[in-house]
Amino acid sequence: MSNNTAPDSSLTLIKALSEANGCEVVETHISWLLLSEQYAYKIKKPVNFGFLDFSTLEKRRFCCTEELRLNKRLAAELYLEVLPIIGTPDRPELGGAGTAIEYAVKMIRFPSGQLLSEYAKLGQLNSDEIDQLAELVSGFHETIARTDQNSPYGDSANITHWFIENFEHIEPLLIDGAQKQQLQNIRQWGDSEVCHLAALMQQRKKQGYVRECHGDLHLSNITLIDGKVVLFDCIEFNPMLRWIDVISEVAFLFIDLLHFNYVHYAYRFLNRYLQQTGDYHGLALLRYYLVYRALVRAKVSLLRKAQQQDESARQTLCEYTTFADLAERFTRRRQTVLIITHGYSGSGKSTIAAQLAEAIGAFQIRSDIERKRLFGYRANAQTDSGIDSGLYTEQASLKTYQHLKELAKTVLDAGFPAIIDATFLKTEQRYLFRQLAADCGVPFHIVSFQASDRELCKRINLRQGDASEASVAVLHRQQQSAQPLSEQEQSGLITVNTESDNALQTLLDQLGHYFQ
Structure with missing residues (x-):
């Protein structure tokens, strides 16, 4: 099995489950989502991208239990339980006694068309949703667990590692010379910037700003339920990517709002977040984290492109370009007043x-x-x-x-x-x-x-x-x-x-x- 392609047995399992339970299948680069009328069942792909390793059944089971634990902090009403899948790939059964051949996270299916990313694509985001987000995220950050000095989380070396890791995935997938040069320029900026910021990163950890965050805070992981903003789908697969500086977390949402051309709302969200938290000193790291978050989204676009063909692949490449341009934008200092x-x-x-x-x-x-x-x-x-x-x-x-x-x-x-x-x-x-x-x-x-x-x-x-x-x-x-x-x-x-x-x-x- 290659490190990013599911084996035939997994595809057989998903097909059999969807037919037996009358489910629609939605696929991402790391999971399948089986949608019934009332529930959603998330099954992790047996892939290994380095930053994410679902390559064994035990690893997938553990990540399912972590997904349940972490998401109950923000969406307890949606996340129900971890179910074993028993039987055989061609005759599977959700739940029940027996030897598990796979695991699924069982969730309440929320209404379709309510993701904030879907609202954003239609130009229908409004200020109330942004204000709810600022209050929700600031309150969440105030209550979640904080790292201590003995943990590896939030060290400048680890932050730098994940910044550089993006280039290791992106560079081999680029063909265009101009895009390669753009990426090299961003990498050189990052190498220079971290020299000035490493001490501050360590200080932020010491001050308690490295916390067990959501980790994947973008508009496709936020929905509306009865007019209430709900955050779901925290990062469960790598603690290094969720035990992060809170400013790195808000940078992710900021970048996504820019991606959808909601510039005013990006600054509305961050202004209100800072007014509620008082964390203005975190702004010294904001540009670095904005570049990092844009690179993460660019990387995911290319990884998804490798699993697509024709028109979908072309659209995904355009998405990569958008995020790469956003990363480049924040390498440049702007006019201040x-x-x-x-x-x-x-x-x-x-x-x-x-x-x-x-x-x-x-x-x-x-x-x-x-x-x-x-x-x-x-x-x-x-x-x-x-x-x-x-x-x-x-x-x-x-x-x-x-x-x-x-x-x-x-x-x-x-x-x-x-x-x-x-x-x-x-x-x-x-x-x-x-x-x-x-x-x-x-x-x-x-x-x-x-x-x-x-x-x-x-x-x-x-x-x-x-x-x-x-x-x-x-x-x-x-x-x-x-x-x-x-x-x-x-x-x-x-x-x-x-x-x-x-x-x-x-x-x-x-x-x-x-x-x-």
């Missing part, structure tokens, strides 16, 4: 800053969220802090703005634009960030958000479930104590009337030249 907001509570800063971040591929850091995180509160917690007390004393505000500056530098150093979302009503607060931009050698802009007093009060009174605790009384205090923008600050100033329908477009007209 530091933007701070300016305006009273209720002026629409956070709403439009979030839209701007999605549109230009930036990271929005919200002072309301980071202030609470800094003092041990969750984003939507009510701290009952009064004016100039609790979290809003002068000392607490100074500490908050210093923290925002550190996070802004983290984002800029990672090679991404940063939008710092705060009132910035004090001259010294704004100066702190103007100086940061100068130190980092990036353009600096103040975006001043404006609205009528009536509209400000209306918005504040209508707020529900937001991180901001500002009241109308706080607004009045802001208006009394705000320090006006100096003449120097007028340079690079962009003023936006948030009662206008074209507020976002005004910003894009002013800032779009950075990102063309």
Whole structure:
């Protein structure tokens, strides 16, 4: 048997099972899925790709039990049990007593046409699904097991191994000279990059960011059931590929959203994930992991192509090209810029800053969220802090703005634009960030958000479930104590009337030249 082709006995087994149970068969490069009206039975192919080894019955049995264990963390309602398959390849039986000749994972069959990848192909993904994903993944990452210093998981050497392993599979399958050169350029970038990142990778492991993740987080492994986003099909076959840095996990979903041309949603997902986790320091590794994840998808495309013919193979080769181009894109640093907001509570800063971040591929850091995180509160917690007390004393505000500056530098150093979302009503607060931009050698802009007093009060009174605790009384205090923008600050100033329908477009007209 070759290392990537199922033997005739396995094909006989699948055919007999599907006929005996009235099942439709769906095939991937590593498994068969038998679909009955109510259930799905997943049977692993006896293949060995190096990173995955299903070559013996015992290995397939073990991976079936692992698949059940791991997926019950996220989709307990779908994953039911591991069934032995008894009998002979031409007369098999699902379940029952006797010597097992194969194993299957039994699952509830969810409705067809509900995969997020299917929605994406039709252009029908919406922001609610992205927001559910950000909340679901961030909550999952908070609760899952974390590695310790004695385990091999998350070491820089292992991370590098899996990065390089992609090239070992891809290179022999490429014929086109330009594609070979592109791959070589990506490999040289990866070799250089890891020299600078190895210490950080080890530090992230020590800090507990290497966890037992999903491992295969892309849109084809996410479905909707009664409007609820459900993640399934974790990596069970190789612990090295699921015990990973959480930033590597989110990079996979990010890349897949880009693959489907949902650029805005990719940044919406990652912004919301970071706002919920506070893991902005992970951005230093993001580009490396984006390249890695794009290479993984490129590799899988070529492995699947080897099992296909004619038109399907041509389509898969096009998919390879898309992912290879995405990998190459993130080997290049992009234009960065530091933007701070300016305006009273209720002026629409956070709403439009979030839209701007999605549109230009930036990271929005919200002072309301980071202030609470800094003092041990969750984003939507009510701290009952009064004016100039609790979290809003002068000392607490100074500490908050210093923290925002550190996070802004983290984002800029990672090679991404940063939008710092705060009132910035004090001259010294704004100066702190103007100086940061100068130190980092990036353009600096103040975006001043404006609205009528009536509209400000209306918005504040209508707020529900937001991180901001500002009241109308706080607004009045802001208006009394705000320090006006100096003449120097007028340079690079962009003023936006948030009662206008074209507020976002005004910003894009002013800032779009950075990102063309």
